[in-house]
Amino acid sequence: MLRRVEHVMGFPVSLRIDDEGAWDAVADEAFAWLRAVDRRFSPFRADSEVCRLDRGEPAAGAVSADLAQVLGLCEEYRTATGGAFDARLPGRGLDPCAVVKGWSVQRAAELLTAAGARRFCLNAGGDVVVSGGPWRVGIRHPEDAGRVCAVLEVTDGAVATSGRYERGDHILDGRTGRPATGLLSLTVLAPTLTEADATATAAFALGEEGVAWAAARAGCEVFAVDAGRRVVRTAGVPMAGVS
Structure with missing residues (x-):
């Protein structure tokens, strides 16, 4: 069994593996992957691949396969939301963080599964x-x-949640350039964190209409609190209890 917490990508990442055995090397690999993602894809590091691409170096056709996949996901969600979700907001540099976080943590989880871990929680x-x-x-x-x-x-x-309570009105509606304020929080349950995290952010950017939009996506269940403090949830949300 293993318990570990590290600060990566600007937030705490905790790993718990309940399977018996020695898991330190596998955990090392998972956290090393997340640190590498931070170096490569951070919009706040001048030498990252994201920042170099944003400056026009290298040429668009020379991006890594991983960044190409991330940018493809960003475009998928931009199109699906009619531009409410956008990694290239006017007046700002390229920022794919809303996709990178879930995508990279899901990949770390897949490393654990490939190594034989069966019961774990990666937060x-x-x-x-x-x-x-x-x-x-x-x-x-x-x-x-x-x-x-x-x-x-x-x-x-x-499970992924987007909200205004930690960082204020930081999620912008790409259609208007203004903060999305129609919801207080929106949580998505999905088969992968790639889908859950990006869907939660995209739906939050859509505002109140984002609840139905997220619920209509295959495999997604939604729990949301709107600006009027009304709770909305889909029928398949696996509730264990409500306070």
Whole structure:
């Protein structure tokens, strides 16, 4: 069994593996991958691949396969939301973080699975991938950091939340360039964190219409609190309890 916490990509990442055995080398590999992603894809590091691409170096056709995949996902969500989700907002540099986080943590989870881990929880700043549950995943109350507003019971899958409570109005609606304020928080349960995290951010950018948009995506379940403090959830959300 293993328990480890490291600060990566600007937030705490915790790993718990409940399978018996020696997992330190596998954990080292997973965290090394996340640190490499931060170096390569951060929009805040002048020497990252993202920043170099944004400056026009290298040419667009010379990007790595990983960055090409991330940019393809960004374009997929931009198109699906009619531009509400956009990694290239006017007046700002290229910022694919809303896709990179979930994509990279999902890849780390896949490293664990490939190494034989069957029961684990990988938590990246509140966005979670679990395997071999059931695991209980709390959704933070959007107006009270000391409370949860729901608890999900998840066996295998991922949970991601977008909200205004940690960083304020940081998610912008790409159609207007203004902060998205129609929701207080929106949580997505999906088979992978790649899908859960990007869908949560894209849906939040859409505002109130984002709840139905996210719920219509294959494999996604949604729990949301709108600006009027009304709770909306899809029928398939695996509730373990509500406070």
